[in-house]
Amino acid sequence: MQAQEIYEKLKAEFGDAIIEFNAEPFFDPFVLVTTDKLFDICLYLRDTQGLEFDYLSCLGGMDYKENLGVVYHLYSIKLKHTFVIKVTVSKENPFVPTVERIWRTADWHEREAYDMMGIQFEGHHNLIRILCPYDWENFPLRKDYVQPDEYHGMKVPY
Amino acid sequence: MGLLNKLDDPYYGGGIILGKVEDILNWGRSKSDWYLQFGLACCAIEFMAVNASHFDFMRFGCIPRTSPRQADFIIISGTVTFKMAERIKVLYEQMAEPKYVISMGSCSNCGGPYWEHGYHVLKGVDRIIPVDVYIPGCPPRPEALEEGMIRLQEKINKQAIFNKRKRLAEEEKQELIIDN
């Protein structure tokens, strides 16, 4: 199914929760959705006949300077089509509902997004750091991150 | 040091060698070094290749040990991150004396490709443990690792065993005299 059709289907189902559809050249077509309906939209995408996005390829946290975002790349093994969803949240209040119960692979991806970007996934069963040490400070992939000088007595800069 | 060459020499004949006990001990020590089976990153794959049939690391008398207590030397083969650095220190401390460290690859020498923006990479394993031999390369070729091994053997061969402190003190005194 083409992205345009999927978007129309979503728009008919969720209305205002779909903020924007982008199909500019050089962009994988994506929809921007609101965070409060994200879980329902994902569930709908997975369970509706004709969509059946049963495979979460990639989940990545983003830093758009003013705010943060999460990008979901979906794929359907049966129907072999792809789709992209985005949400944005503010830096002061970075709460996104978890999709861990829809695709279990989201568990580790969300932990990584939390570790790198500091996005809080509401309802995640075990949201702790995954790549950096558990006592690491700050979120390294934010654009304004500065390297620490020292970690446990070891010098960090070259 | 050519102990075996001496045996071949007709003038020494009869299989008798005159030499220092220290030399013989060092000869034995350097020709049977056991290493800790331990790999970190990409360099560890080259390290595995050295262990396999083409390069045959065992001909240097090197046998992998899985416990640090039985190992003579450790090859730091790859990137040392902060999360891992503390464990490496523990591993090193668990090894029995005398112990040696080979730092394999640019990463463990100085941070390698990650030296500038690698917020989680330790820039050189020598910041936490002493290193005997550095092998440059990213990754070093297997031949380079073998050369590093030979260098380590040379180093072991030259080491003092008996009256170590006394001798060191004397050497220091000599140096002081020369310096002054």
Add this chain to the structure above:
Amino acid sequence: MGETKKVEFEYSQIDSERMRLNVGPQHPSTHGVLRLEVELDGEIVTEVIPHIGYLHRCFEKHCEKMTYPQVIPYIDRMDYICAMNNEWPYVMGIEKLMGIEVPEKVEYIRVIFAELNRIANHQIAIATFGLDAGAFTPFLYLFRDREFILSIFEKASGGRLLYNYYWVGGLAADVHKEFKEDVLSIVKQVRETNKEIADLLLYNKIFIERVANVGILPADVAISYGCSGPVARGSGLAFDLRKDAPYSIYDRFDFDVVTGHGEVGTVGDCFDRNIVRFHEMEQSCRIIEQAIEQMPMDGDVREKLPKKIRPPKGEIYTKAENPKGELGFYIVSNGTDKPERIKSRGTSFVNLSVLPEISKGYLFADLIMILGSVDIVLGEVDR
């Protein structure tokens, strides 16, 4: 005399003391610096918690600071066993953004090298899997053959392990003159060794006893956990991006997608995952032979290299079939010569997340086999 009281219990209700065991990060069977926290009930594994990040080398941070061509060496170092395959989705994505058509010859060389590297990867996977089971000889055989493959890579790119060979728009250098003959002789050698490996290791009765019916991964769980590559195909799922979303010139070749079908045990056990790798080597050989036949020998592999790599503003998710599964890059370009953000979907990272699920209820010794059968590379898990 007082009454004796009858006590009834079920065997499974007897609760022995739980024990927590730490495996790694330095452990001969964890394939790198992985730490597993295992909870044991007697010898039965009740819980596995992987702790990763011991090789976190800040790949995504580096991408933001480097120019597009400079990122390629870092991608090599993600999954250092199959570096050729790693570079491919990345350069493909940027070519798509910039609208570059690569020459025919380049496509063929890319396919041949990717498939050769797939063979090399599976050789390591099977060799170390055998090592985990206690078989040392296959390790020596397979590493001997791997060296031949590496020598071809070395002739072309100059590197044994990390190549920086696939460039945006072409290749770093042309192949040598006797390329075709050399590759064909390697294919012959691989086939010969494979026969030996099948007898020596894979269909060895002791080995089968050890791996059959262990670590069963049902297909729906595999999808939910995002597994791909031999791990998903071992569960009977015909999911191969080379067939499902054909990229490059894979639609010109005739090959099969190998899936596990419970040859000696249940579908999706350790044996199936491994036998899929084994048969995939044969399929790769077939692809290579066809590619060698069709490949033009004249043409310049560097003619389409752009002077300046500056993709237009845009976003793209590119993926390719790595030996371990789907490797994806989400590339966000802001119109300058440095990427805004590159998010990598590490194959092993995703495949490893299924480990706690499939190792519950097996013996501790089986956990080692299950981990070996998933075939992870820590560089890609931690990035």
